[in-house]
Amino acid sequence: MPLMVTVDLLALVIAGAIAFVVRQEVLGPAGDLSENVADASSAMTAGWLLAIAFLNGYDRRLLPSGPELFRNVLHASVAAFGIVGAVVYLLDLELSRAYFLAFFALGPPLLVIDRLVLRRALNALRVRGHLRSSVIAVGPVEHVDDLARTIHRERWLGMDIVGAVIPASSRAVVGEQSTRGIPVLGTEADLLAIAAERSPEVLLFTAGSTANAEEFRRTAWALEDRDIRVIVVPALTEISAERVSMRPVAGLPLVHMDLPRARRAVTWAKRAFDVVGSALALVLLSPVLGLIALSVKLNDGGPVIFRQERVGHDGKLFEFLKFRTMVTDAEAIQVEMTERWAQDKGNDVMFKMRNDPRITKPGRFLRRYSLDELPQLWNVVRGEMSLVGPRPALPREVAVYTEDAHRRHNVRPGITGLWQVSGRSDLSWEDTMRLDLYYVDNWSFTQDLLILIRTVRAVISSAGAY
Structure with missing residues (x-):
């Protein structure tokens, strides 16, 4: 302070x-x-x-x-x-x-x-490992592991789970470790003794951590004079702060949650923003588009625009446009590269190679700064895409989707999105899908504007672009 x-x-x-x-x-x-x-x-x-x-x-x-x-x-x-x-x-x-x-x-x-x-x-x-807080998680081992997965992924939270305290009814054994390597320190009855011995900076209570509200209140009383922060994690995940509000009523901390917002992401207001924004960008960037088209054509004489069938809103197919960055027979030789991809992949569903030999000399520059994506502004004008949204997938990728993954088709695919500003091709398929579903469920104009701003930084840094 x-x-x-x-x-x-x-x-x-x-x-x-x-x-x-x-x-x-x-x-x-x-x-x-x-x-x-x-x-x-x-x-x-x-x-x-x-x-x-x-x-x-x-x-x-x-x-x-x-x-x-x-x-x-x-x-x-x-x-x-x-x-x-x-x-x-x-x-x-x-x-x-x-x-x-x-x-x-x-x-x-x-x-x-x-x-x-x-x-x-x-x-x-x-x-970088500084100013971190030691945390003891209280609750069933499976909930502790879920929390640990998120905390490990989001290291900026500054938390390190050093142990778990489990309910007495848990089948886990004191002294063993969870599947994520978190040692089980004891049961609820030992919580105060463990807190006194270990002196954690945070006690993190998960869903199902205590038998009843009275027991939790007594625990809070006992911790009143200790320099320990208490955080309670409800059984809710991947929900933005805009959709959640807490209103205590009659002593009950009621958490009110708005329903998912996928329908709001396809309203006329977002569509108007997309049309105006993409049309303006096409006009302002027309000299750049011309220079890129010329460099692609002069490199090998092949077509300037690469056209590909992608899956869009509600699972409908559309013609996806981008500047060609690969050799003209790139798709034909992709099958031969499967073995190499298995050694170099960062994503289990999308075909992405860090050193793809099919990429042309100008294509490598265009990909590094995402300039090959600019023709998709015309996809936006035509109503097939949005400025912000999940990336449009290939039919073969959609064929192996889980049921939950199909929810990303509830909105128009985007030129940029949470995936692009959070690591792009360096992300695992699990993280890619998590970000896409988060965007669909928690859509807002504010989030779209923030993603567009962060896109500029992501493009300049070129992290994860290949």
Whole structure:
């Protein structure tokens, strides 16, 4: 918290300095300002920091995830703006309107940026093994293993499960290890003794961790004087925060969950956004498209556009377009490469080779920066694809889908999506499908915009592109 306050103070000082320059530029230089800018900015900064603290903007537990922390800061900014404005008006204080408006216009984005930087720095340190928390998971072994799988995958959470405490009725044996190598330390009856001996930073209670609510409450009482964080994980996974809200009623922490949002992802609003966005991109990128087409044609004289049958919305087939990046007989010789793929694959369903010899010289550059995907903007205009969504699959890939995997066809396939901004071809098939289903179930315009922004970074870094 002290670091966050210090960084916020620095951000507001910068905002005040820029606001002063803006005030001078708008109203012209003044040798003797009628208001004391230093006193005014000090008072507004102090009030702003207090508003952030009051509205839970310095809760370090929110820093790793981000959205709620950002929301609290913005709410505090609105509150500070209203309160300061009302005080200035009611007391008839002399304060430059230009300075006041510039200060409160610059402050919120700078505060959000400093939290974004802090969040990324914290997550990066945790991924590298620093600032991590030891965790004892409480619950059935199978639930502990499910949690461990997620925590191991999302290392930015900064948690290491060092042991499990199981229900007395569990068939697991104390002293053995779970399938993910987590040692079973004891049963519920030993929890307090284990917590005292091991001193974990977090106790993580899974679904079915205690026999009843009264037992859990007594455990919480016993932990009251210990420096241990308690986290309860409900039996819900792959659900965005936007779909979940907790409303305690009559002492019951009721978790309300919105139904999946696949239908919202095919509404006219998203379609209008896709048409306008893709048409604008085609116009702006037309010189680039021309240069790419010329380089592909001059390389070997083959066709510029590669056309392929893909599976789209509701399982319907469509003609998928992209700039050709492989030799003209690439599909014919793919069968001969199956053995090599088995040694080089990162995905059990999609055919992706890290060093595919079929790729042409210009094709390698186009793939590295995903420029070969640009013709799909025309697929978007035609209504076969969306700017954001799961990638369109080949019929042979769909033929081996599980029942759950077919749900990705409930929305239009996209040029970019969670798969592209989360590792692309480096991901396993299981992670690829998990991300696609998460997108389908938790669709929102905000998520689409964030994916488009993250796509720029993913393309520049070229991670997982081959």
